[in-house]
Amino acid sequence: MPYTNLEVSRIIEMAWEDRTPFEAIESQFGLNESAVIAVMRTQLQQGSFKRWRKRVTGRQTKHGAMRNPDVSRGYCPTQYKFKSSKNTKARR
Template sequence: MNDPLLDAHRSEIIEMALSDHVSFADIQREYGLAEKQVKALMRESLKPGSYRAWRKRVRDFGDRRAVYK
């Protein structure tokens, strides 16, 4: 991802994605990134094990609350 705007906000986006209180819709509203783009950013920014743990947490939590990631 070579977008200068994205690069400037990369850590903020990652922090939001890791938060249990921020949905993909919130990230899209603030930064214009779709869910697939956020997942791609997380995949390239996190270690493989950390990415898998994040995706599992997002999936498991999403099963409990439809409005979550």
């Protein structure tokens, strides 16, 4: 199944996220871990791919079976709770 550029971008983003397990990518896009690796290999530069593989290999948060059963979400509880950029001091 061919994916749009936007979908490929989202797959790559999810693959880079530490707390997004491969199972979440599979449920959303139908790609198992080896298929995600193949996408990353073709879409990233060689050095970036090697860095990503080193980062995710054996990482508990990327593999649902290795994950702590108490963690049922794929992101930090404080993630996605940012205030509007209009209210930040850095923008004033």
